[in-house]
Amino acid sequence: xxxxxxxPLKGGAMTDVYTSSLSEIAKELSSYPSALAVFDDNxxxxxxxxxxxxxxxxxxGEERKNWESVDQILSRAMGEGLARDSMFxxxxxxxxxxxxxxxxxxxxRGARCILIPTTLLSAxxxxxxxxxxxxxxxxxxxxxxxxxxxxxxxxTAFLRTLPECEYRxxxxxxxxxxxxxxxxxxxxxxxxxxDKVLSRDPEAVSEMIxxxxxxxxxxxxxxxxxxxxxxxxxxxxxxxxxxxxxxxDYSISHxxxxxxxxxKALRAGEELGVTPSGLAADGIALFREYGFDEDRFSIPExxxxxxxxAIGKDKKKKGGIVRxxxxxxxxxxxxxxxSDSDIEKAVMRKA
Amino acid sequence: xxxxxxxPLKGGAMTDVYTSSLSEIAKELSSYPSALAVFDDNxxxxxxxxxxxxxxxxxxGEERKNWESVDQILSRAMGEGLARDSMFxxxxxxxxxxxxxxxxxxxxRGARCILIPTTLLSAxxxxxxxxxxxxxxxxxxxxxxxxxxxxxxxxTAFLRTLPECEYRxxxxxxxxxxxxxxxxxxxxxxxxxxDKVLSRDPEAVSEMIxxxxxxxxxxxxxxxxxxxxxxxxxxxxxxxxxxxxxxxDYSISHxxxxxxxxxKALRAGEELGVTPSGLAADGIALFREYGFDEDRFSIPExxxxxxxxAIGKDKKKKGGIVRxxxxxxxxxxxxxxxSDSDIEKAVMRKA
Numbered sequence: 001x002x003x004x005x006x007x008p009l010k011g012g013a014m015t016d017v018y019t020s021s022l023s024e025i026a027k028e029l030s031s032y033p034s035a036l037a038v039f040d041d042n043x044x045x046x047x048x049x050x051x052x053x054x055x056x057x058x059x060x061g062e063e064r065k066n067w068e069s070v071d072q073i074l075s076r077a078m079g080e081g082l083a084r085d086s087m088f089x090x091x092x093x094x095x096x097x098x099x100x101x102x103x104x105x106x107x108x109r110g111a112r113c114i115l116i117p118t119t120l121l122s123a124x125x126x127x128x129x130x131x132x133x134x135x136x137x138x139x140x141x142x143x144x145x146x147x148x149x150x151x152x153x154x155x156t157a158f159l160r161t162l163p164e165c166e167y168r169x170x171x172x173x174x175x176x177x178x179x180x181x182x183x184x185x186x187x188x189x190x191x192x193x194x195d196k197v198l199s200r201d202p203e204a205v206s207e208m209i210x211x212x213x214x215x216x217x218x219x220x221x222x223x224x225x226x227x228x229x230x231x232x233x234x235x236x237x238x239x240x241x242x243x244x245x246x247x248x249d250y251s252i253s254h255x256x257x258x259x260x261x262x263x264k265a266l267r268a269g270e271e272l273g274v275t276p277s278g279l280a281a282d283g284i285a286l287f288r289e290y291g292f293d294e295d296r297f298s299i300p301e302x303x304x305x306x307x308x309x310a311i312g313k314d315k316k317k318k319g320g321i322v323r324x325x326x327x328x329x330x331x332x333x334x335x336x337x338x339s340d341s342d343i344e345k346a347v348m349r350k351a
Numbered sequence: 352x353x354x355x356x357x358x359p360l361k362g363g364a365m366t367d368v369y370t371s372s373l374s375e376i377a378k379e380l381s382s383y384p385s386a387l388a389v390f391d392d393n394x395x396x397x398x399x400x401x402x403x404x405x406x407x408x409x410x411x412g413e414e415r416k417n418w419e420s421v422d423q424i425l426s427r428a429m430g431e432g433l434a435r436d437s438m439f440x441x442x443x444x445x446x447x448x449x450x451x452x453x454x455x456x457x458x459x460r461g462a463r464c465i466l467i468p469t470t471l472l473s474a475x476x477x478x479x480x481x482x483x484x485x486x487x488x489x490x491x492x493x494x495x496x497x498x499x500x501x502x503x504x505x506x507t508a509f510l511r512t513l514p515e516c517e518y519r520x521x522x523x524x525x526x527x528x529x530x531x532x533x534x535x536x537x538x539x540x541x542x543x544x545x546d547k548v549l550s551r552d553p554e555a556v557s558e559m560i561x562x563x564x565x566x567x568x569x570x571x572x573x574x575x576x577x578x579x580x581x582x583x584x585x586x587x588x589x590x591x592x593x594x595x596x597x598x599x600d601y602s603i604s605h606x607x608x609x610x611x612x613x614x615k616a617l618r619a620g621e622e623l624g625v626t627p628s629g630l631a632a633d634g635i636a637l638f639r640e641y642g643f644d645e646d647r648f649s650i651p652e653x654x655x656x657x658x659x660x661a662i663g664k665d666k667k668k669k670g671g672i673v674r675x676x677x678x679x680x681x682x683x684x685x686x687x688x689x690s691d692s693d694i695e696k697a698v699m700r701k702a
Contacts, residue, residue, distance in 0.1 A: 011362040068416060078488035106457075109484060109495045109575070133460060137429035143497060144460045225461070312432075320385065320434065 001028070004210060007217050009130060010224040017128065017152045017213065018321075019206065022048065025153055029053050034086040036077050038100040043092035043118040046158055046248060053089070054080050058096060062250045065095045065135045073103040077111075083350065084108040090149075092118040093166075094254070097209025098144070102132035105147030115149040118158035120170025120205075121255055124177065124212040127152040129220040129231070139313045140242055148226050154209060156202050165253055167200070171290055172255025174208060176237050176262045177215040178260055179283050187286065188210040194289060215283035233333035236325040237262030240347065243310035244297055251296065259292040268338060269326035279327060299347050300338045307347065352504065355561060358568050360481060360499045361575035364695045368479065368564065370557065373399065373458060376467060376504060379676070380404050385437040389451040394443035394469040397509055404440070405431045409447060413601045416446045416486045417553075418494075420464050424454040428462075430666065435459040441500075441665050444470040444517075445605070449495070454455035456498030462690065466500040469509035471521025471556075472606055475528065475563040478503040480571040481583070490664045491593055497576055505560060507553050516604055518551065522641055523606025525559060527613045528566040530634050533682025537562040545640060584684035587676040588613030594661035595648055603648065610643035619697035620677035630678060650698050658698065659691055 001024050005017040020028070029037060030052040037055035039047065044057045056076050077088070088111055090100030094227050097115045104113035116219060117123040133144020159167070178186040189211055190197065196204035222231035241261025245252055266283045269275025284294070299307050314322045323335040338346075352375050356368040371379070380388060381403040388406035390398065395408045407427050409420050428439070441451030448466045457462035468474040484495020496533055510518070529537040540562055541548065547555035567585060574581035592612025596603055617634045620626025635645070650658050665673045674686040689697075 067422070071418070074494060075488060078490070078493065106484075106494045106496055108493060109482065131460065133457075137426060139429070142429065142459060143425060143458055146460055268618045281674055318434075 004270060005213060005217060007128060007139065007148075010146070010222060013130075013148045015128060015130075015148045015150065015152060017154065020153045020155050022083055022155055022157050025155060026052065028114075028153065029089060032087040032089075034080075034082055035089055036073070036080055036082060036086070037089040037091055038048050038073055038096055038103075040092040040096045043158070044162055046118060047091060047183065058099070060093070060095070061134065062095060062254075065099060065133075067134060067136075070099050070103050070134060072280065073100065074107055077103065077107055082107065082111065084111050087112045087114060089114045089116065091116040091118060091267070092122070093117070094122040094125060097122050097127060098131070098133050098141070101130070101149060102134060105132055105145040110147070113149045114151045114153065116153045116155070117154075119162055119166050120209070121166070121253075122126055122157075122170075122211050124170060124216065125173045125254075127154075128213060128216055129224070135216055138246065142313075148316050153208055156205050156209075159200060159205060160202075168291070169253035169255030170293065172196070172253075172257075172259035172262075174212045175287055175290060175292070176258055177212045177265075177278075178286065179262065180219070180233060180236060180331060180333060181211075181215045182218075184330055186215060187282075187330070187351055190286065191289070198290075204265065229335050231323050232323070232335060236327070236333060239311060239314050239322060240264040240343075241322050242314065243307055244299075246310040246313075247299065247303060247307050248297070256292070256297075259287055260297050263287055263292070263294040264325055264346045265324060267349060268324065268342055269328075271345055272326070272336075272338075273341065274326045274328055274334065279330060283327070301348075304344060304348070308343065311343060352418070356564060356568060358479060358499075359572060361497070364481075364499045366481070366499045366501065366503055367477060368505065371504045371506050373506055373508050374514070376506060377403065379465075379504065380440060380563075383438040383440075385431075385433055386440055387441040388423070388442055389424055389439070389447055391443040391447045394447065394509070396496075397469060397512055399440060400456055409450070411444070411446070413446060413486065413596060413605075416450060418485060418486075418487075421450050421454050421485060424451065425458055427655055428454070428458055433462065435456065435462050438463045438465060440465045440467065442467040442469060444468070445473040445476060447621075448478060449471050449482070449484050452498055452500060453485060453495055456483055456496040464498065464500045465502045465504065467504045467506070469506075470513055471510055472517070472518050472524055473565070474505050474510075474560050475521060476524045476605075478505075479564060481575070489597065491596070493664075507556050507560075510556060511553075519642070520604035520606030522548070523604075523608075523610035523643060525563045525612075526638055526641060526643070527609055528563045529637065530613065530617075530630075530678060531570070531584060531682060531684060532562075532566045533569075535681055537566060538633075538681070541637065542640070549641075554558070554591060576610060580686050583674070583686060586677050587678070588616055589686060590662060590665050590673060590675050591615040593665065594658055595650075597661040598650065598654060598658050598662075599648070607643070607648075610638055611645055611648050612624070613639055614643070614645040615697045616675060616677055618700060619675065619693055620679075622696055623641075623677070623684065623687075623689075625677045625679055625687065625691065628681065630647070630681060634678070652699075655695060655699070659694065662694060 040060040088104035130148035133141040136142035241257030245257040270280040439455035479674040481499030484492040487493035592608030621631040
């Protein structure tokens with residue numbers, strides 16, 4: 001295992017990020033005398049061998065991201081006699097990682113936790129910064145905690161066999177990070193290495209993850225509990241995107257939603273004079289380069305009220321007002337409330 | 352409202368403790384534009400008037416301290432459109448306060464929280480220090496978080512109508528605090544004011560709560576997340592006591608359990624040569640003065656294995672070993688593992 005980041009978080013907590021081979025991950029698992037590994041059926045099959053610690057596997061899918069699944073994890077932990085110093089090990093996509101970390105955070109008021117992402121999306125999105133949770137009352141991640149994992153272990157070996165739509169979902173978040181980066185290293189990298197990234201060249205994928213995490217880290221370390229409006233900027237595209245996902249009953253992937261939402265945020269920013277036209281055009285072009293076409297999803301006129309209602313459920317509300325992340329410049333997000341008509345203009349507009 | 356303590360907690364969090372009249376509490380409630388108050392049926396009836404904010408009331412009892420009740424709170428919060436900056440207000444005994452604070456801690460990954468204890472036990476035990484939770488898998492508080500309330504508001508008005516067994520339950524924790532105090536102010540106060548305390552003289556009750564909280568505060572501020580073995584000492588009597596409560600299917604009160612457990616911890620300490628005989632005798636005499644007789648509860652010989660198994664579920668396990676709080680001196684607790692035969696000697700012994 002090679003340590004690529006040490007991320008300082010709230011209250012002296014620290015998450016170490018490693019890259020690793022599958023065999024090193026197996027060795028890591030067996031190093032804990034009291035542990036529970038949580039897989040989904042996909043990650044269990046890509047893990048290959050039988051885990052050396054007690055484990056459970058949860059059926060994959062966002063619709064499993066609920067208390068019943070967390071209850072399964074907690075109940076097994078209890079049955080195995082895990083204590084506060086025992087290790088919860090999440091191995092899978094974002095759903096499994098968020099739920100494993102949530103379970104760890106509430107078990108005996110906080111046990112230990114390691115996260116091993118097996119999808120691109122979870123490698124760049126779900127693992128760092130301690131956001132845990134489940135969907136609740138129709139709202140994504142409406143119930144959860146902040147609970148940073150001790151270690152995040154990334155292996156590109158898991159990404160080789162990832163279904164195309166899963167890989168694309170991760171790319172949506174990576175592209176979003178490119179806009180949030182104050183230097184344009186990630187943007188340049190993505191434009192230069194497009195073909196290698198799309199063919200999943202291991203070296204290119206590794207570098208892309210590293211650059212993408214560096215952007216995320218720069219935001220979360222400045223605002224670990226999302227209280228200052230800095231970390232919230234990582235939600236660029238999420239308010240527009242989550243509501244789209246909800247309207248489509250989560251039949252579209254998170255990354256697709258974020259990609260679409262980011263383009264809409266660029267459009268809304270341009271319309272309001274917040275986002276320079278050049279930046280909006282460059283951003284939208286980058287998404288198009290990677291096959292994210294904003295016209296792929298549209299809001300039927302009669303579903304607009306439902307879409308606006310889904311927007312209202314966003315948990316970044318402050319004083320009852322939903323604030324959107326708009327871009328003033330590359331790496332310079334700003335939180336702004338939007339009127340229903342601003343939202344309508346952005347989402348109903350055709351390219 | 353009069354502020355009696357400001358308690359600094361982890362990560363710059365702060366809990367302010369106030370004493371207050373009922374009318375000031377009603378005013379406090381109406382000061383929040385977005386809030387949900389959580390009562391139990393008892394606290395709702397002692398509150399008197401109809402609350403000015405949305406509220407729910409949960410049937411009283413430890414057996415309601417589960418996810419279903421937390422789910423009720425979260426679901427109502429969602430229905431009322433509460434956001435991360437909305438206020439959860441728990442008004443009741445420990446069960447309601449622990450669950451309200453748990454719900455607040457996971458709602459949108461952490462909303463705001465105020466706790467208003469209406470029992471002596473919850474005033475001295477459940478409100479300060481941020482322990483939240485529910486019972487799980489047969490173990491008390493096995494699932495929860497650390498999430499300090501912004502404010503704790505104590506009104507002795509609630510205590511006047513408290514059933515005798517409830518009041519006694521609180522006294523069990525207060526007496527335990529007297530042993531944990533390095534100065535002997537609380538011990539002296541309890542011996543001098545016994546009659547006033549038992550007749551619930553408001554001034555005496557107020558002073559007793561203040562002295563008792565001062566002891567608790569001195570432990571939690573030194574170890575806010577129970578990682579250093581200092582805060583764990585507040586669990587004096589709890590390992591013995593919880594297991595007794597569990598054996599009696601929670602038909603005996605928490606304070607009765609703690610009182611019994613504290614006496615057993617004094618006995619075990621004396622037997623092992625950890626606790627000076629004088630301290631053990633003084634402590635046991637104090638409990639007897641207040642009507643806590645260790646012979647009131649006994650472990651039938653054939654239930655001893657079940658009792659020992661309940662002890663093994665204690666969440667203060669470290670490396671698989673349950674550590675008991677024993678007293679080396681007044682205010683000087685020490686964490687020590689006990690063998691099954693040590694435990695047996697203490698719990699089977701008659702006074």
